[in-house]
Amino acid sequence: MLLSELPPSLSDWSRSLSHAPWWQLHSAALHPVSAPLSAGWLVLFGRSLQVAHLAKLADTLTGLGVVATLYPTTEVAEVPLLLLGTDTFSDELVAQLKREQWDIDICHLPALPTLNEPGLLVMDMDSTAIQIECIDEIARLAGVGEQVAAVTAAAMQGKLEFAASLRNRVALLAGAPVTILDEVAANMPWMPGLPLMVKTLKQAGWKVAIASGGFTRFAGQLQQALGLDAVFANELVVDGDTLTGQVHGRIVDAAVKAEVLQQLAQQYGIAASQTVAVGDGANDLNMMAVAGLGIAIHAKPLVQAQAAATLNHHDLEGVLCLIGASACRDRRWDMARS
Template sequence: MPFSSLPTRLADWPALFPASGLLRLGAQGAEPVASLPDHAGILVLMGRPLAVSELAPLAARLGQAPVTLPPFNVAGVEVLVLLTAGFDEALGEWLKAQEWSLDAAYVRALPDLAEPGLLLMDMDSTAIQIECIDEIARLAGVGEQVAAVTAAAMQGKLEFCDSLRNRVALLKDADAGILEQVVDLMPLMPGLEILVARLKQAGWKVAIASGGFTRFAGHLQQTLGLDHIEANNLVVRDGRLTGEVDGRIVDGKVKAQTLLDLKVRYGIADHQTVAIGDGANDLPMLANAALGLALHAKPIVRQQAQVAIARLDLEAALCLLEAGSRLAALRG
């Protein structure tokens, strides 16, 4: 796969493509392909920018002549899609372990934005950049104690429901006004707004399933026009937190069930479901989706998820969905 024979800037590649929009990258260089070939693997490379010089180790790993689509740009991210005749699970694991400036996804199939779909996201450290309970605890003066339990729970070292109850108990008697302070300072994950806007434009359903709290998930629902939220209810009495959670706790099982329930409610095909999360309690949800993305995830999640995004933010999900749409268009 002689990337050395191709322009060093990905932006210069489109001029090489024939009318079919497909090139085979073989030992003798790039050659045109008349139509979309049969393929078992889809490799999506994403970077800002995507440096061709970094792809040499990947070329050695592929050991075959993949077919590529013309590179494209999504929200400032350069994207290259390669199709492989077979599917090598070891390649997917190798990609997740790489320390380079780009992100890569190696999958058997991708959803299509032109069809109805469903995206279900975790909230804390996924849709937003913070863990809300840690911020509440910091303002309540018990930040270190709560943060330590949060970290252990997200790494899968503690059972989530028990860990949440223990953390919430530490907030007893805190002024409920703290919740509004956290809402006012809640930073969105980069790429969230453009991702949601594009999906809504395409007629997709977008929802949150969070082990966090309804006050914050509800704010996102109102601000972004989300179709559904599933989160925990903090009990407030006389203007203070009671240190309790009302109703069932949204743990990994509930998140996974939420994906299944929403899929049925909205009539979404199995292959059109996407889930994004970062913690151990997101793994069942990620496993239930056709495309499960670990975003800036804990090691256990990065290892087990179908795709791990480490450098980009939520715009990576949009890159993958755009890649799926372009492939679907080529299939006709």
């Protein structure tokens, strides 16, 4: 079947493709096959997803000599999604897809987690679970916003050692009233898709936690509101009604985040392949590396380059797309439709 013959809406593809369970993708067509490929996975998702995206992908695959088969279409979190199995996992394909310009999110992965088994998701907080960097907001209210924001940006890009940079930023907050924390917490914008993601994962029996280089005041509020299983963050030292400019105990940096993910997986008896790490900054790369799937969301260039999966056009509903994509493997085109 020529790609140009497919209906505009993905929801109508099952009617056109119902006479074969899977389809091999060629440059301008789909050919029916009796067995799918599963050595690697391509996940394409976006509200604008259409045939043109599949055609563009076909050209890229042909150029790299990668063969792919199309699984049945689906929607996850109301986002249209395509899953293709490949004959190999290709680092070259990963790099090529990241170089190309897409108006949807597309990822090439060696394996996919599933909602059909217990799992663990550990996410960063600032600019991941929420849309702000809390320390920058605290600093702004304390009158040292520009100084702190510049250091935060450099640390998230991997240009500064995180623990030392955090202590230096917190030192600038010495003498600020504790009520600033309440003001920031009251106006803390959640990342779109956060409640849906947490609810969906919890209903599927997953554990959800935060490992943050931010602060317990805000992570604890999210835990209470969303029913998170655990939070790990830094504790600001308070003297009476003011901040001392110090942090209590060990800083939750890149190494600690990776430890948290591994410790929680062991505690809850979660297989490594069923662990997911989500973040945006350089200090999230270690936990992404030890997770079964590392997802960068609206991330810095260094993080996008190294993360297994990147979300550039979706918020946290995109995490559900990647975790829920495996449902396509268990389906066939609706053979009853004609």
